Amino acid sequence: MGTNSYDFELDKIKELIKNRDARRVGLQLPEGLKTVAIEIASEITKDTGAEVIISGSSCYGACDVDEKLERIVDLLFHFGHSDTFSFKKRKPVLKEKVKRKVFFIELRSNVGIKSVLEKAIPELKGDCVGLVATVQHVHALEEAKILLAHAGKRTVIGKSKNLKYDGQVLGCDFSSVTVPCDEILFLGSGSFHPIGLALYEGKRVIAADPFTMQINIHEPDEQRKKRYIAIGRALDAKSVGILIGQKCGQIKLNEATALRRKAVHKGLDAYLIAMEEITEANLLGFKVDAFVNTACPRLAEDFVQFKKPVISATEFEVVLGERDWKDLWQ
Ligand code: SF4
The missing domain is CATH 3.40.50.11850 (Diphthamide synthesis DPH1/DPH2 domain 2)
Structure with missing residues (x-):
């Protein structure tokens, strides 16, 4: 899929760069579109003279703005997602008052339906x-x-x-x-x-x-069955690692600490573990029986083959006896 399938809004981007007199701009694209990053960067530099830095980090959603890149550029263009309320509510990256720096380019499709x-x-x-x-x-x-x-x-x-x-x-x-x-x-x-x-x-x-x-x-039943199996595997856990995501829109510190307290109250050993990329390789070293994910709520679904169960915060409430199985998807 090339640049023709989507509206990259390059004219709007170039105008913004010129109007803001931006000298250095950042580009952040989702994984599948990193292949066109070089093309976009070179067009921006050619037409505006601005230096472009492309984010090479993972980009999973609107929750995942590259704040480290944001700190070192005048403008950051985040492609493929729309501005969400949770992003608007985030703590500003810079302490001093500055004009809005992050612009979401939604990448509307040009293809008929x-x-x-x-x-x-x-x-x-x-x-x-x-x-x-x-x-x-x-x-x-x-x-x-x-x-x-x-x-x-x-x-x-x-x-x-x-x-x-x-x-x-x-x-x-x-x-x-x-x-x-x-x-x-x-x-x-x-x-x-x-x-x-x-x-x-x-x-x-x-x-x-x-x-x-x-x-x-x-079909819903097929998907729900997989989650019931993951929860079932976590029921015997004596120790749990409560995962805190460090991507800017995924940090749920209060939820994680509250879950840890509840787990301890129920007699489990529970530990808080923070990381940016929650992957099987990053979990392997931790000696706990199960993990509870408080970052992206969909992440636990990627771990069905992992040797230890990884469940969501809501699913953990079932394990703790605080939520009925039938209320899992409420
Ligand atoms: S939290 Fe997960 S599902 Fe939600 S926007 Fe981020 S990556 Fe997507």
């Missing part, structure tokens, strides 16, 4: 379909609504509590789906969002990718 929807429509079974999309395709939801109406389908696009656009979803924010519907049609790429939707919303999800033209179906 009609063909992929024609493939998805025969897979829809329910009367009412909830329409959602990642920010790249959120502008296409109204068109999707019209196309589905022509196919005789009733649709709803819910208001999001925390995100910028109606029908928009993040991997950890499905608040736009809290509208009555029988199933969900997701416009976007990859399985991360549709799996989360099936898991948390308990509804069948039809995922339609306008770039690859693939249709994938995700």
Whole structure:
């Protein structure tokens, strides 16, 4: 997928650099788009004269602005995500008052949705379909609504509590789906969002990718079974490591310390462990029976093959006997 598939808003970026007289700018792109970083950097330098620093660190979401890079540039352009309320509430990186430094470039898709929807429509079974999309395709939801109406389908696009656009979803924010519907049609790429939707919303999800033209179906029971198994493995733990994520939008210190206190109260050995990148390799050395993740709430799903159970904060409440299994996805 090249630069033509997305709107990189390069004219807007160059204008901002010139208006702010920025001498040094940072670029932060999600993993799949780092391949075009050099092309963008060289165009910016050629047209504005600004020096560009590309973030080589991982970038998982709007929660993951490269604050170390932000400190050393005049402007930072973060691609692929929209500004969220949680980012706006973060503590400023710089103590002195400065103008806004971080700009989110949403990377809206330039690809049409009609063909992929024609493939998805025969897979829809329910009367009412909830329409959602990642920010790249959120502008296409109204068109999707019209196309589905022509196919005789009733649709709803819910208001999001925390995100910028109606029908928009993040991997950890499905608040736009809290509208009555029988199933969900997701416009976007990859399985991360549709799996989360099936898991948390308990509804069948039809995922339609306008770039690859693939249709994938995700059933909630399949996803929930995997989490029940992970929780079951943690029930015998005598010691736990409570993980604190150090990515700027994932730090939940109060939640982690409260969980540790509760665990100790229930007779467990519990330790707080902070790290930026929570990976299997980084967890291997710690001698505890299980881990509880308080960073990205979806992270525990990546650890199903790990030799020790890794569960979310909500799942740990079930282990501690403070939450009923049936309330796991409330
Ligand atoms: S916390 Fe996780 S799911 Fe939420 S935006 Fe960050 S990486 Fe995505």
